[in-house]
Amino acid sequence: MASSTPALRVTGLSKSYGATVAVHPASFALRPGSVTGLLGGNGAGKSTTIGMIMGLIAPTAGSIEIFGRDFLQDRYAALGRMNFESPYVDMPHRLTVRQNLDVFARLYGVADPKAKIAELAASLALTEFLDRPSGRLSAGQKTRVALAKALINDPELLLLDEPTASLDPDTADWVRSRLEEHRRRRNCTILLASHNMAEVERLCDRVLMLKAGRLVDDAAPAQLLARYGRNNLEEVFLDVARGRAGAA
């Protein structure tokens, strides 16, 4: 893949549920190795957008290219090189953490599942939970298991839906460091939906703002601060949500 090829390009991507337009036609491309925040209030269309890019939700219109190939025509070329994390996707409760991760390792064709699970458990502080049924974990522990699942195939494209929801501030900070490490090591492209503005300011070099299903802004965090004349993204978010236009 030429380095100029975006890791992800969506063109005119939209989703309607009957008369409800969850995502109006949106177009954007992500540079390999970049970290992009997807921001918007409740119901703005973040999860629907990520769900379409993962192949979990059929778009109403538009195209998705991943690593330069049409994802809607041939998703299998890309699926092995990408992964997804959401605190809302649960794993079978009776299987242990190790068993669940082993299923995913085999689905992704990981060469040495045992070694990979041990490595991820060590880096995500999960070793002591590996043999516990997944249903008997706290919300924060489940989030770390979900992250281990998301990293099991060393993805080059990672879609994260509120990756630190339910984590305490210390653990959330530490998980962000793991994500930054993975991005550096793999030159991984990350698209991150989050309600945590400090997280977005720390991790993201670009922010896409969704409002009621429409892409209303697309800029680097510093550009957004300048455009809205604000000191932090939380204030920009409130301006967008409450319909106060930016200075530009």
Ligand SMILES: Nc1ncnc2c1ncn2[C@@H]1O[C@H](COP(=O)(O)OP(=O)(O)OP(=O)(O)O)[C@@H](O)[C@H]1O
């Ligand atoms: N299966 C569905 N059927 C009908 N409408 C849906 C469905 N899924 C989502 N929607 C609607 O689509 C819109 C976008 O929802 P989505 O879950 O993508 O928002 P979100 O930005 O992820 O919100 P949140 O921050 O609350 O998680 C909302 O109006 C929602 O009610």
